[in-house]
Amino acid sequence: MNIRIGTRGSKLALWQAEYVKNKLEKAGHSAEIKIIETKGDKILDVAISKIGSKGVFTEEIEAQLAEGNIDIAVHSAKDMQSELPTGFELIAFTEREKVNDVLVSHKDSIDFYNKENPIVIGTSSTRRIATLKHFYPHVKTVDIRGNLQTRIRKMEEGLCDAILLAYAGVHRMNYDEKIKLELSTKEFIPAVGQGSVAIEVHKTIDQEKKDILRFALNHKQTEYCLRAERAYLKYLQGGCSIPVFGLAQLEGNSIEMEAGIISLNGKERISLKLTDEASRAEELGNLIAKQVLKKGGDKILKEIREQLSE
Numbered sequence: 001m002n003i004r005i006g007t008r009g010s011k012l013a014l015w016q017a018e019y020v021k022n023k024l025e026k027a028g029h030s031a032e033i034k035i036i037e038t039k040g041d042k043i044l045d046v047a048i049s050k051i052g053s054k055g056v057f058t059e060e061i062e063a064q065l066a067e068g069n070i071d072i073a074v075h076s077a078k079d080m081q082s083e084l085p086t087g088f089e090l091i092a093f094t095e096r097e098k099v100n101d102v103l104v105s106h107k108d109s110i111d112f113y114n115k116e117n118p119i120v121i122g123t124s125s126t127r128r129i130a131t132l133k134h135f136y137p138h139v140k141t142v143d144i145r146g147n148l149q150t151r152i153r154k155m156e157e158g159l160c161d162a163i164l165l166a167y168a169g170v171h172r173m174n175y176d177e178k179i180k181l182e183l184s185t186k187e188f189i190p191a192v193g194q195g196s197v198a199i200e201v202h203k204t205i206d207q208e209k210k211d212i213l214r215f216a217l218n219h220k221q222t223e224y225c226l227r228a229e230r231a232y233l234k235y236l237q238g239g240c241s242i243p244v245f246g247l248a249q250l251e252g253n254s255i256e257m258e259a260g261i262i263s264l265n266g267k268e269r270i271s272l273k274l275t276d277e278a279s280r281a282e283e284l285g286n287l288i289a290k291q292v293l294k295k296g297g298d299k300i301l302k303e304i305r306e307q308l309s310e
């Protein structure tokens, strides 16, 4: 069977599409990649949270799916909204890469813990900024945008000493030698979905194709974890600009999940850990969400929404 893969044209997106193409070929299928430019690729220097509309990186790709010009769309799982537009679904999640955030720098010595002479970290993730403020309030941050290659260039030009990124993207773009520190997932709990690649289809796809795709691409253990995390995100209706985090991990047949929320200034952080059977992944995500809201997460979430809309 020939599978037409739709993707954005950024280097990381192309890596992901090639990765999926390879897996399909190993399973005995042929595959081709179609690059689709999205609104998010055209508007480069505006904060995504300020462009406002959801799906700035997905709309044009979903249009191609709906028209049947491509069979699947490949995305970073963590960039996918918790609720897709009607008619679309995620049918597979590839095996998750190491989930940690890492500190990347061109400099030899980066002293993350130095309070006298604090380093400046480039990041535009509200989750990472708030987490830094909470655990390492001495560290300074500066807004940095663009793809990984652009960010590294801006850092080298002097904007900051280091940048805080997901290990998965840094590794996939071959910047391992610039990794200076690996942050613990006890403090820097990743964004929901971090490290996995998600496969999106339109509901008009026939069942046989869907089965073939799942068989070739889906990593069952990763899927359980991602379903739990995405249920959590959906319950909170948290978009990518809200500092919520969630990490589910499989131990045998059960999932241990830690998830929470942090206020933008880092002062309040609510985090809970619960365990349930893997088959109850979504219930687990929902339950943690309910408890996080009850423990004060509702108030934090409301504050964040007000602050972000200012």
Ligand SMILES: NCc1[nH]cc(CCC(=O)O)c1CC(=O)O
Pocket: 076, 077, 078, 079, 164, 165, 166, 167, 168, 169, 170, 193, 194, 195, 196
């Ligand atoms: N929000 C941007 C983004 N989307 C996916 C990745 C790469 C890692 C992944 O796929 O989880 C990154 C970069 C980053 O957060 O450092």
